Amino acid sequence: MVLxxxxxxxxxxxxxxxxxxxxxxxxxxxxxxxxxxxxxxxKGADELVFLDIxxxxxxxxxxxxxxxxxxxxxxxxxxxxxGLRTVKDIKEILRAGADKISxxxxxxxxxxxxxxxxxIFGAQCIVTAIDAKRIYVDSPKNADEHIVIQVNNGxxxxxxxxxxxxRIATGMDAILWGGKATRLGSGEILLTSxxxxxxxxxxDLELTKAFSERLNVPIIASGGAGLPKHFIEVFKKGKxxxxxxxxxxxxxxYSIEKVKIECQKAGIPMRL
Amino acid sequence: MTFIAIIDYEMGNLKxxxxxxxxxxxxxxxxxxxxxxxxxxxxxxxxxxxxxDAMKHLNRKNLIEIIHQIAGNGIPLFGICLGLQLLFTKSYxxxxxxxxxxxxxxxxxxxxxxxxxxxxxxxxNVEFQNKDHFLVQNIPNNSYFYFVHSxxxxxxxxxxxxxxxxxxxxEFCSIAFKDxxxxxxxxxxxSSKHGIQMYKNFVDYCRK
Numbered sequence: 001m002v003l004x005x006x007x008x009x010x011x012x013x014x015x016x017x018x019x020x021x022x023x024x025x026x027x028x029x030x031x032x033x034x035x036x037x038x039x040x041x042x043k044g045a046d047e048l049v050f051l052d053i054x055x056x057x058x059x060x061x062x063x064x065x066x067x068x069x070x071x072x073x074x075x076x077x078x079x080x081x082x083g084l085r086t087v088k089d090i091k092e093i094l095r096a097g098a099d100k101i102s103x104x105x106x107x108x109x110x111x112x113x114x115x116x117x118x119x120i121f122g123a124q125c126i127v128t129a130i131d132a133k134r135i136y137v138d139s140p141k142n143a144d145e146h147i148v149i150q151v152n153n154g155x156x157x158x159x160x161x162x163x164x165x166x167r168i169a170t171g172m173d174a175i176l177w178g179g180k181a182t183r184l185g186s187g188e189i190l191l192t193s194x195x196x197x198x199x200x201x202x203x204d205l206e207l208t209k210a211f212s213e214r215l216n217v218p219i220i221a222s223g224g225a226g227l228p229k230h231f232i233e234v235f236k237k238g239k240x241x242x243x244x245x246x247x248x249x250x251x252x253x254y255s256i257e258k259v260k261i262e263c264q265k266a267g268i269p270m271r272l
Numbered sequence: 273m274t275f276i277a278i279i280d281y282e283m284g285n286l287k288x289x290x291x292x293x294x295x296x297x298x299x300x301x302x303x304x305x306x307x308x309x310x311x312x313x314x315x316x317x318x319x320x321x322x323x324x325d326a327m328k329h330l331n332r333k334n335l336i337e338i339i340h341q342i343a344g345n346g347i348p349l350f351g352i353c354l355g356l357q358l359l360f361t362k363s364y365x366x367x368x369x370x371x372x373x374x375x376x377x378x379x380x381x382x383x384x385x386x387x388x389x390x391x392x393x394x395x396x397n398v399e400f401q402n403k404d405h406f407l408v409q410n411i412p413n414n415s416y417f418y419f420v421h422s423x424x425x426x427x428x429x430x431x432x433x434x435x436x437x438x439x440x441x442x443e444f445c446s447i448a449f450k451d452x453x454x455x456x457x458x459x460x461x462x463s464s465k466h467g468i469q470m471y472k473n474f475v476d477y478c479r480k
Contacts (some may be wrong), residue, residue, distance in 0.1 A: 004416065041464055046395055071291045077418060077462045078471060097287040099420075099462065100301060122321050124391055124420045216384075218393050228281045241394070271395045271416040 004269045005235050006046035006242035007256055008220060009249045011036060013082075014054045016066050018250065021098055027268065031250070033066055038073040040249070044256045045076060046271060049102070049190070049220075049244060052082030053165070059083065065098045079127055079190075084108075090117050094125060102127040102190055104219055108177070110252040118185025126188075127220075128181035130173035131166050132159035132207055133194040146173040151206045159207055166194050166261030175210055182215050189215065192222040200248070202227025208238030220244050228262035235268045247263060273298050274479045277312035279339070280304045281329040283321045283354065292461040296468060298475050306338045314478030315342050317356030323365040323379065323423070326354055331368075336372065342452055343374050348478045351455030353421065356448060360425050375450045377427040386441030391422040398435040398446050398458070405434055405442055406477045407447065407454050409471060415466045417446070417458035424457060 013033045037048050048071070052063045067080055069271055081102030082094050090101050090113075101183050107128055117126045127253045134157040140148040146158035159174035178189050193204035201224055208221040218241035221234045225245035234240045248254055260270040278289055280302045293300040301308060309315055317339065319326055330336050342349050351359045360371045363379035371379070382390050393414040400408045419437070424444040427433055434454070436446030446457045454474070460467035 002396070003392060003419075008392050071288060072295070075292060075295070075461060075464050075468055077420075077459075094285070095287070097285070097291065099285060099288070124320070124393065186395065216389055218389055239391070 002269045004271045006240050007259060008047045008049055008242050008244040009040045009045050010049045010244045010246045012051050012053055015062060034073055035068045037070050044260060047076055048078040050080045064092060067093055067096035067098050072128055081129055087116050090218050094121055100125040100127050102129040104129040114181055114184040114186050123185045123187035126186050127190050128186040129190040130164040130174055130178060131192045131194055133162055135160050147175040149206055162194060175190050176216055178211055182217050188218045190220045190222060193207050193224060196224030199224055202230040203234040203238055205233055205238040208234055212239035228259045231259050231263055232266045274313045274475055275299045276314045276316060277332045278302045278316045278318060281333055281335060283319045283326050283329060285320055286318050288461045289316055289318050296472055302339055304333050309338055314348040317351045317355035321354060323357060323363040324337055324369050327369060339372055346452050349453045350474050353459055356455035356457050357423060357425055365423050374431050374453055375427055375448055376429060377425055379423050379425050381423050388440050391420055392439045393420050396437050398437050407473050409473050411466050411469050417463040419458045421457055436475055
Protein backbone atom coordinates (compact mmCIF):
# COMPACT_ATOMS: atom_id res chain seq x y z
CA MET A 1 0.00 0.00 0.00
CA VAL A 2 2.28 2.70 -1.22
CA LEU A 3 2.91 5.06 -4.10
CA UNK A 4 4.83 3.08 -6.71
CA UNK A 5 7.92 4.07 -8.64
CA UNK A 6 7.10 4.73 -12.27
CA UNK A 7 8.54 3.26 -15.45
CA UNK A 8 8.16 5.66 -18.38
CA UNK A 9 8.97 4.84 -21.99
CA UNK A 10 10.04 7.92 -23.91
CA UNK A 11 9.07 8.33 -27.53
CA UNK A 12 11.11 10.79 -29.53
CA UNK A 13 8.86 11.67 -32.42
CA UNK A 14 9.17 13.42 -35.72
CA UNK A 15 6.22 13.73 -38.08
CA UNK A 16 4.29 11.36 -35.81
CA UNK A 17 6.85 8.57 -35.95
CA UNK A 18 9.20 7.38 -33.24
CA UNK A 19 12.93 7.82 -33.43
CA UNK A 20 15.67 7.38 -30.88
CA UNK A 21 18.93 9.21 -30.97
CA UNK A 22 22.14 7.97 -29.48
CA UNK A 23 23.78 10.92 -27.74
CA UNK A 24 21.22 13.06 -29.58
CA UNK A 25 22.45 12.15 -33.09
CA UNK A 26 22.08 9.16 -35.47
CA UNK A 27 18.31 8.87 -35.43
CA UNK A 28 16.65 5.54 -36.17
CA UNK A 29 12.98 4.90 -36.91
CA UNK A 30 11.20 2.71 -34.39
CA UNK A 31 7.54 2.86 -35.35
CA UNK A 32 4.22 4.63 -35.26
CA UNK A 33 3.99 6.79 -32.15
CA UNK A 34 0.31 6.25 -31.29
CA UNK A 35 0.42 2.49 -31.82
CA UNK A 36 3.58 2.19 -29.79
CA UNK A 37 2.02 4.29 -27.02
CA UNK A 38 -1.06 2.08 -26.87
CA UNK A 39 1.19 -0.99 -26.86
CA UNK A 40 3.11 0.36 -23.86
CA UNK A 41 -0.14 1.11 -22.01
CA UNK A 42 -1.20 -2.49 -22.49
CA LYS A 43 2.23 -3.78 -21.44
CA GLY A 44 2.25 -1.92 -18.13
CA ALA A 45 3.94 1.42 -18.74
CA ASP A 46 3.02 3.85 -15.96
CA GLU A 47 3.22 6.93 -18.15
CA LEU A 48 4.52 8.04 -21.52
CA VAL A 49 6.64 10.95 -22.62
CA PHE A 50 6.55 12.23 -26.19
CA LEU A 51 9.41 14.52 -27.18
CA ASP A 52 8.69 16.15 -30.51
CA ILE A 53 11.66 16.95 -32.70
CA UNK A 54 9.73 17.71 -35.87
CA UNK A 55 11.48 20.47 -37.76
CA UNK A 56 8.93 21.32 -40.43
CA UNK A 57 6.95 24.54 -40.49
CA UNK A 58 3.61 22.90 -39.72
CA UNK A 59 5.20 21.29 -36.66
CA UNK A 60 2.56 22.41 -34.21
CA UNK A 61 -0.34 21.07 -36.29
CA UNK A 62 1.34 17.66 -36.63
CA UNK A 63 2.01 17.54 -32.89
CA UNK A 64 -1.54 18.47 -31.93
CA UNK A 65 -2.81 15.78 -34.27
CA UNK A 66 -0.52 13.26 -32.56
CA UNK A 67 -1.73 14.31 -29.11
CA UNK A 68 -5.37 14.01 -30.21
CA UNK A 69 -4.84 10.53 -31.63
CA UNK A 70 -2.81 9.37 -28.65
CA UNK A 71 -5.64 10.36 -26.32
CA UNK A 72 -8.01 8.06 -28.20
CA UNK A 73 -5.88 4.99 -27.61
CA UNK A 74 -3.75 5.62 -24.55
CA UNK A 75 -5.33 5.55 -21.08
CA UNK A 76 -2.32 6.36 -18.96
CA UNK A 77 -0.89 9.85 -18.40
CA UNK A 78 1.31 11.31 -21.10
CA UNK A 79 3.63 14.28 -21.25
CA UNK A 80 4.42 16.19 -24.40
CA UNK A 81 7.52 18.32 -24.93
CA UNK A 82 9.63 19.75 -27.70
CA GLY A 83 9.68 23.32 -28.87
CA LEU A 84 6.89 24.70 -26.67
CA ARG A 85 7.62 28.38 -26.12
CA THR A 86 4.52 30.25 -25.02
CA VAL A 87 1.50 29.92 -22.78
CA LYS A 88 -0.52 29.54 -25.98
CA ASP A 89 1.63 26.56 -27.02
CA ILE A 90 1.11 24.97 -23.62
CA LYS A 91 -2.63 25.55 -23.75
CA GLU A 92 -2.96 24.02 -27.22
CA ILE A 93 -1.17 20.84 -26.23
CA LEU A 94 -3.06 20.42 -22.95
CA ARG A 95 -6.37 21.16 -24.67
CA ALA A 96 -5.58 18.49 -27.26
CA GLY A 97 -5.42 15.98 -24.42
CA ALA A 98 -1.90 15.84 -23.00
CA ASP A 99 -1.74 15.55 -19.21
CA LYS A 100 1.51 17.44 -18.83
CA ILE A 101 3.86 19.44 -20.96
CA SER A 102 7.61 19.64 -20.58
CA UNK A 103 9.63 22.81 -21.03
CA UNK A 104 13.34 22.83 -21.67
CA UNK A 105 15.05 25.56 -23.73
CA UNK A 106 12.11 27.95 -23.48
CA UNK A 107 12.12 27.75 -19.68
CA UNK A 108 15.85 28.50 -19.50
CA UNK A 109 15.43 31.51 -21.78
CA UNK A 110 12.23 32.65 -20.10
CA UNK A 111 11.79 31.18 -16.60
CA UNK A 112 8.56 33.16 -16.15
CA UNK A 113 6.94 30.72 -18.57
CA UNK A 114 7.06 28.07 -15.82
CA UNK A 115 5.34 30.39 -13.35
CA UNK A 116 2.70 31.48 -15.85
CA UNK A 117 2.01 27.91 -16.96
CA UNK A 118 1.77 26.67 -13.38
CA UNK A 119 -0.55 29.50 -12.38
CA ILE A 120 -2.97 28.90 -15.24
CA PHE A 121 -2.85 25.12 -15.63
CA GLY A 122 -1.52 23.91 -12.27
CA ALA A 123 1.97 22.89 -11.19
CA GLN A 124 1.14 19.24 -11.79
CA CYS A 125 1.17 19.65 -15.54
CA ILE A 126 4.33 21.73 -15.89
CA VAL A 127 7.41 19.52 -16.14
CA THR A 128 10.81 21.15 -16.47
CA ALA A 129 13.16 19.07 -18.58
CA ILE A 130 16.84 19.58 -17.83
CA ASP A 131 19.70 18.24 -19.94
CA ALA A 132 22.74 18.13 -17.67
CA LYS A 133 26.39 17.37 -18.36
CA ARG A 134 29.21 16.80 -15.92
CA ILE A 135 31.93 19.42 -15.65
CA TYR A 136 34.86 18.00 -13.72
CA VAL A 137 36.83 20.29 -11.42
CA ASP A 138 39.93 19.78 -9.29
CA SER A 139 38.28 20.43 -5.96
CA PRO A 140 35.08 21.92 -4.55
CA LYS A 141 36.83 25.30 -4.19
CA ASN A 142 37.29 25.72 -7.92
CA ALA A 143 33.67 26.34 -8.66
CA ASP A 144 31.97 28.58 -6.15
CA GLU A 145 29.03 29.41 -8.45
CA HIS A 146 28.15 25.75 -8.69
CA ILE A 147 27.15 22.83 -6.54
CA VAL A 148 30.14 20.51 -6.68
CA ILE A 149 29.74 16.90 -5.67
CA GLN A 150 32.30 14.15 -5.26
CA VAL A 151 31.20 11.35 -7.56
CA ASN A 152 31.97 7.66 -7.25
CA ASN A 153 35.17 7.76 -9.31
CA GLY A 154 36.56 10.04 -6.60
CA UNK A 155 36.55 13.11 -8.84
CA UNK A 156 34.62 16.32 -8.25
CA UNK A 157 32.08 17.71 -10.68
CA UNK A 158 29.12 19.97 -11.14
CA UNK A 159 26.46 19.66 -13.80
CA UNK A 160 25.95 22.21 -16.55
CA UNK A 161 22.60 22.87 -18.22
CA UNK A 162 22.49 22.39 -21.99
CA UNK A 163 19.72 23.66 -24.24
CA UNK A 164 18.64 23.33 -27.86
CA UNK A 165 18.60 19.54 -27.77
CA UNK A 166 21.95 19.32 -26.02
CA ARG A 167 23.76 21.52 -28.49
CA ILE A 168 24.29 24.71 -26.49
CA ALA A 169 25.99 24.99 -23.10
CA THR A 170 24.52 27.65 -20.83
CA GLY A 171 27.03 27.87 -18.00
CA MET A 172 24.12 27.41 -15.61
CA ASP A 173 24.31 24.96 -12.74
CA ALA A 174 21.71 22.22 -13.25
CA ILE A 175 20.95 21.66 -9.57
CA LEU A 176 20.45 25.38 -8.94
CA TRP A 177 18.30 25.65 -12.05
CA GLY A 178 16.22 22.69 -10.87
CA GLY A 179 15.65 24.46 -7.56
CA LYS A 180 14.61 27.64 -9.31
CA ALA A 181 12.26 25.81 -11.68
CA THR A 182 10.61 24.13 -8.71
CA ARG A 183 10.17 27.40 -6.86
CA LEU A 184 8.62 28.91 -9.98
CA GLY A 185 5.98 26.18 -9.89
CA SER A 186 7.24 23.25 -11.89
CA GLY A 187 5.60 20.11 -10.50
CA GLU A 188 8.17 17.62 -11.76
CA ILE A 189 11.69 17.53 -13.14
CA LEU A 190 12.65 15.37 -16.11
CA LEU A 191 16.38 15.05 -15.61
CA THR A 192 18.52 13.77 -18.49
CA SER A 193 22.18 13.00 -18.06
CA UNK A 194 23.93 13.84 -21.32
CA UNK A 195 26.93 11.80 -20.17
CA UNK A 196 24.86 8.67 -19.69
CA UNK A 197 22.34 9.12 -22.50
CA UNK A 198 22.76 6.50 -25.21
CA UNK A 199 25.53 4.61 -23.38
CA UNK A 200 23.28 1.90 -21.86
CA UNK A 201 25.72 1.85 -18.95
CA UNK A 202 23.19 3.06 -16.40
CA UNK A 203 21.78 6.35 -15.17
CA ASP A 204 23.92 9.10 -13.63
CA LEU A 205 23.12 8.11 -10.06
CA GLU A 206 24.93 10.99 -8.40
CA LEU A 207 23.12 13.54 -10.53
CA THR A 208 19.75 11.94 -9.84
CA LYS A 209 20.44 11.66 -6.12
CA ALA A 210 21.60 15.27 -5.92
CA PHE A 211 18.27 16.40 -7.37
CA SER A 212 16.09 13.99 -5.40
CA GLU A 213 17.63 14.97 -2.08
CA ARG A 214 17.37 18.69 -2.68
CA LEU A 215 14.03 19.13 -4.40
CA ASN A 216 10.57 18.48 -3.05
CA VAL A 217 9.04 17.46 -6.40
CA PRO A 218 9.23 14.10 -8.17
CA ILE A 219 12.37 13.49 -10.23
CA ILE A 220 12.17 11.49 -13.46
CA ALA A 221 15.63 10.11 -14.20
CA SER A 222 16.59 9.81 -17.85
CA GLY A 223 19.55 8.65 -19.90
CA GLY A 224 21.60 5.47 -19.76
CA ALA A 225 19.15 2.62 -19.13
CA GLY A 226 20.39 -0.59 -20.69
CA LEU A 227 19.64 -3.31 -18.15
CA PRO A 228 16.96 -3.96 -15.51
CA LYS A 229 19.55 -3.44 -12.78
CA HIS A 230 20.00 0.16 -13.93
CA PHE A 231 16.41 0.85 -12.95
CA ILE A 232 16.94 -0.74 -9.55
CA GLU A 233 20.04 1.43 -9.01
CA VAL A 234 18.37 4.67 -10.00
CA PHE A 235 15.45 4.04 -7.64
CA LYS A 236 17.57 2.82 -4.73
CA LYS A 237 20.78 4.84 -5.02
CA GLY A 238 19.53 7.71 -7.17
CA LYS A 239 16.29 8.02 -5.16
CA UNK A 240 14.38 8.76 -8.38
CA UNK A 241 10.59 8.75 -8.37
CA UNK A 242 10.37 7.62 -11.97
CA UNK A 243 12.73 6.24 -14.58
CA UNK A 244 12.49 7.07 -18.24
CA UNK A 245 13.94 4.91 -21.00
CA UNK A 246 13.65 4.52 -24.74
CA UNK A 247 15.67 2.06 -26.77
CA UNK A 248 15.70 -0.69 -24.12
CA UNK A 249 11.93 -0.87 -24.63
CA UNK A 250 11.62 0.18 -28.27
CA UNK A 251 13.93 -2.57 -29.46
CA UNK A 252 12.42 -5.04 -27.01
CA UNK A 253 15.72 -5.74 -25.32
CA TYR A 254 13.79 -6.04 -22.06
CA SER A 255 10.04 -5.77 -21.63
CA ILE A 256 8.51 -3.27 -19.22
CA GLU A 257 7.12 -6.21 -17.25
CA LYS A 258 10.57 -7.81 -16.96
CA VAL A 259 12.04 -4.54 -15.67
CA LYS A 260 9.18 -4.14 -13.20
CA ILE A 261 9.46 -7.70 -11.91
CA GLU A 262 13.20 -7.25 -11.35
CA CYS A 263 12.57 -3.98 -9.50
CA GLN A 264 9.86 -5.54 -7.37
CA LYS A 265 12.17 -8.44 -6.45
CA ALA A 266 14.64 -5.81 -5.26
CA GLY A 267 11.98 -4.38 -2.93
CA ILE A 268 10.92 -1.41 -5.04
CA PRO A 269 7.14 -0.79 -5.12
CA MET A 270 5.85 -1.36 -8.65
CA ARG A 271 2.43 -1.49 -10.29
CA LEU A 272 2.25 -5.02 -11.65
CA MET B 273 -29.33 4.99 -25.39
CA THR B 274 -27.37 6.00 -22.35
CA PHE B 275 -26.08 9.54 -22.51
CA ILE B 276 -23.41 10.94 -20.20
CA ALA B 277 -22.85 14.69 -19.88
CA ILE B 278 -19.38 15.94 -19.00
CA ILE B 279 -19.70 19.33 -17.35
CA ASP B 280 -17.62 21.99 -19.09
CA TYR B 281 -16.52 24.77 -16.81
CA GLU B 282 -13.12 25.42 -18.37
CA MET B 283 -11.13 23.49 -15.82
CA GLY B 284 -8.77 20.76 -16.92
CA ASN B 285 -8.49 17.75 -19.04
CA LEU B 286 -12.06 17.15 -20.16
CA LYS B 287 -10.99 15.54 -23.38
CA UNK B 288 -9.40 12.50 -21.73
CA UNK B 289 -12.66 11.63 -20.03
CA UNK B 290 -14.54 12.20 -23.27
CA UNK B 291 -12.17 9.92 -25.18
CA UNK B 292 -12.32 7.25 -22.52
CA UNK B 293 -16.13 7.19 -22.73
CA UNK B 294 -15.96 7.11 -26.54
CA UNK B 295 -13.55 4.20 -26.24
CA UNK B 296 -16.24 2.20 -24.41
CA UNK B 297 -18.86 3.30 -26.99
CA UNK B 298 -20.83 5.67 -24.80
CA UNK B 299 -22.79 8.67 -26.09
CA UNK B 300 -21.28 11.70 -24.43
CA UNK B 301 -20.82 15.43 -24.74
CA UNK B 302 -18.68 18.06 -23.07
CA UNK B 303 -21.24 20.74 -22.26
CA UNK B 304 -22.27 23.66 -20.07
CA UNK B 305 -25.85 23.61 -21.38
CA UNK B 306 -28.12 23.09 -18.38
CA UNK B 307 -30.83 21.38 -20.45
CA UNK B 308 -28.40 18.83 -21.80
CA UNK B 309 -26.95 18.23 -18.34
CA UNK B 310 -30.33 17.87 -16.64
CA UNK B 311 -31.56 15.40 -19.24
CA UNK B 312 -28.51 13.13 -19.17
CA UNK B 313 -28.59 9.60 -17.74
CA UNK B 314 -25.43 10.40 -15.84
CA UNK B 315 -23.20 13.41 -15.27
CA UNK B 316 -19.46 13.70 -14.80
CA UNK B 317 -17.95 16.62 -12.90
CA UNK B 318 -14.29 16.67 -13.93
CA UNK B 319 -11.64 19.15 -12.94
CA UNK B 320 -7.98 19.94 -12.62
CA UNK B 321 -6.76 23.19 -11.13
CA UNK B 322 -7.52 25.40 -8.17
CA UNK B 323 -10.64 24.98 -6.01
CA UNK B 324 -11.47 28.67 -5.81
CA ASP B 325 -11.24 29.18 -9.59
CA ALA B 326 -13.40 26.13 -10.18
CA MET B 327 -16.18 27.40 -7.90
CA LYS B 328 -15.99 30.81 -9.59
CA HIS B 329 -16.38 29.24 -13.04
CA LEU B 330 -19.28 27.05 -11.89
CA ASN B 331 -20.95 30.07 -10.38
CA ARG B 332 -20.44 32.24 -13.46
CA LYS B 333 -21.98 29.54 -15.65
CA ASN B 334 -24.90 29.09 -13.23
CA LEU B 335 -23.94 25.45 -12.84
CA ILE B 336 -23.97 25.27 -9.04
CA GLU B 337 -27.76 25.12 -8.93
CA ILE B 338 -27.81 22.65 -11.83
CA ILE B 339 -25.45 20.27 -10.03
CA HIS B 340 -27.65 20.46 -6.93
CA GLN B 341 -30.66 19.64 -9.07
CA ILE B 342 -28.90 16.60 -10.55
CA ALA B 343 -28.00 15.36 -7.09
CA GLY B 344 -31.53 16.00 -5.86
CA ASN B 345 -33.15 14.31 -8.87
CA GLY B 346 -31.21 11.12 -8.27
CA ILE B 347 -29.23 11.34 -11.52
CA PRO B 348 -25.88 9.56 -11.10
CA LEU B 349 -23.13 12.14 -10.58
CA PHE B 350 -19.45 11.22 -10.82
CA GLY B 351 -16.81 13.68 -9.55
CA ILE B 352 -13.22 13.24 -10.69
CA CYS B 353 -10.17 14.67 -8.89
CA LEU B 354 -10.97 18.36 -8.28
CA GLY B 355 -14.53 17.32 -9.16
CA LEU B 356 -14.48 15.15 -6.02
CA GLN B 357 -13.16 17.98 -3.87
CA LEU B 358 -15.83 20.41 -5.11
CA LEU B 359 -18.56 18.12 -3.78
CA PHE B 360 -17.49 18.75 -0.20
CA THR B 361 -18.55 21.45 2.26
CA LYS B 362 -15.36 23.48 2.07
CA SER B 363 -11.74 23.49 1.01
CA TYR B 364 -8.67 24.99 2.62
CA UNK B 365 -6.83 25.37 -0.68
CA UNK B 366 -5.11 28.79 -0.57
CA UNK B 367 -7.61 30.08 1.99
CA UNK B 368 -11.02 28.82 2.94
CA UNK B 369 -13.68 28.38 0.27
CA UNK B 370 -17.18 26.97 0.20
CA UNK B 371 -17.80 23.96 -2.00
CA UNK B 372 -20.99 22.40 -3.36
CA UNK B 373 -21.67 20.83 0.04
CA UNK B 374 -23.25 17.67 -1.36
CA UNK B 375 -21.08 15.53 0.92
CA UNK B 376 -20.24 16.75 4.41
CA UNK B 377 -16.55 17.25 4.98
CA UNK B 378 -13.45 19.26 4.24
CA UNK B 379 -10.61 19.30 1.75
CA UNK B 380 -7.15 19.83 3.21
CA UNK B 381 -3.49 19.92 2.15
CA UNK B 382 -1.16 16.97 2.72
CA UNK B 383 0.91 17.58 5.85
CA UNK B 384 4.43 17.95 4.44
CA UNK B 385 5.93 16.36 7.54
CA UNK B 386 3.96 13.17 6.90
CA UNK B 387 4.48 12.68 3.17
CA UNK B 388 7.65 12.68 1.12
CA UNK B 389 6.59 14.92 -1.72
CA UNK B 390 3.69 17.20 -2.59
CA UNK B 391 1.84 16.75 -4.91
CA UNK B 392 1.38 13.02 -4.81
CA UNK B 393 1.99 12.03 -8.41
CA UNK B 394 1.70 8.46 -9.58
CA UNK B 395 0.06 5.10 -9.05
CA UNK B 396 -1.24 4.08 -5.66
CA ASN B 397 -3.52 1.33 -4.32
CA VAL B 398 -7.15 1.79 -3.47
CA GLU B 399 -8.59 -0.40 -0.75
CA PHE B 400 -12.32 -0.83 -1.33
CA GLN B 401 -14.48 -0.49 1.76
CA ASN B 402 -17.48 -2.15 0.14
CA LYS B 403 -16.70 -4.72 -2.53
CA ASP B 404 -20.37 -4.96 -3.49
CA HIS B 405 -20.61 -1.32 -4.59
CA PHE B 406 -21.43 -0.96 -8.28
CA LEU B 407 -18.40 1.22 -8.98
CA VAL B 408 -15.80 -1.42 -8.09
CA GLN B 409 -17.32 -4.45 -9.80
CA ASN B 410 -14.83 -6.52 -11.83
CA ILE B 411 -11.90 -4.59 -10.36
CA PRO B 412 -9.57 -6.41 -7.95
CA ASN B 413 -9.37 -4.88 -4.49
CA ASN B 414 -6.18 -2.84 -3.93
CA SER B 415 -5.78 -2.15 -7.65
CA TYR B 416 -3.57 0.74 -8.68
CA PHE B 417 -4.98 4.04 -9.91
CA TYR B 418 -3.30 7.24 -11.07
CA PHE B 419 -3.23 10.19 -8.68
CA VAL B 420 -2.13 13.81 -9.09
CA HIS B 421 -3.09 15.99 -6.14
CA SER B 422 -1.89 18.04 -3.21
CA UNK B 423 -5.21 18.18 -1.32
CA UNK B 424 -7.48 15.38 -0.15
CA UNK B 425 -10.99 15.09 1.23
CA UNK B 426 -12.06 14.18 4.74
CA UNK B 427 -15.73 13.15 4.81
CA UNK B 428 -17.34 13.92 8.19
CA UNK B 429 -19.16 10.63 8.02
CA UNK B 430 -17.00 7.55 7.42
CA UNK B 431 -19.99 5.92 5.72
CA UNK B 432 -19.22 8.14 2.74
CA UNK B 433 -15.83 6.45 2.22
CA UNK B 434 -15.79 3.80 -0.50
CA UNK B 435 -12.02 3.67 -1.11
CA UNK B 436 -8.98 4.38 1.03
CA UNK B 437 -5.41 5.09 -0.02
CA UNK B 438 -2.24 5.56 1.97
CA UNK B 439 0.31 8.18 1.04
CA UNK B 440 3.27 8.49 3.40
CA UNK B 441 1.77 8.36 6.87
CA UNK B 442 -1.60 9.67 5.73
CA GLU B 443 -4.52 7.42 4.94
CA PHE B 444 -7.15 9.32 3.01
CA CYS B 445 -10.47 8.85 1.26
CA SER B 446 -9.76 8.16 -2.41
CA ILE B 447 -13.34 7.23 -3.38
CA ALA B 448 -16.26 9.04 -1.77
CA PHE B 449 -19.94 8.30 -2.26
CA LYS B 450 -23.35 9.31 -1.04
CA ASP B 451 -26.59 8.03 -2.57
CA UNK B 452 -26.39 8.75 -6.32
CA UNK B 453 -23.10 10.64 -6.00
CA UNK B 454 -19.71 9.00 -6.39
CA UNK B 455 -16.29 10.58 -6.69
CA UNK B 456 -12.68 9.55 -7.08
CA UNK B 457 -9.58 11.52 -6.15
CA UNK B 458 -7.64 9.59 -8.81
CA UNK B 459 -8.16 9.76 -12.56
CA UNK B 460 -9.90 6.59 -13.82
CA UNK B 461 -9.41 7.83 -17.41
CA UNK B 462 -5.65 7.69 -16.78
CA SER B 463 -5.65 4.43 -14.85
CA SER B 464 -5.50 2.02 -17.77
CA LYS B 465 -7.78 -1.04 -17.76
CA HIS B 466 -9.08 -0.78 -14.18
CA GLY B 467 -9.99 2.86 -14.73
CA ILE B 468 -11.80 2.02 -17.96
CA GLN B 469 -13.69 -0.68 -16.05
CA MET B 470 -14.73 1.93 -13.49
CA TYR B 471 -16.31 4.08 -16.21
CA LYS B 472 -18.05 0.97 -17.59
CA ASN B 473 -19.46 0.34 -14.11
CA PHE B 474 -20.65 3.92 -13.85
CA VAL B 475 -22.30 3.78 -17.27
CA ASP B 476 -24.01 0.46 -16.41
CA TYR B 477 -25.37 2.10 -13.27
CA CYS B 478 -26.63 5.09 -15.29
CA ARG B 479 -28.36 2.72 -17.70
CA LYS B 480 -30.51 1.24 -14.91
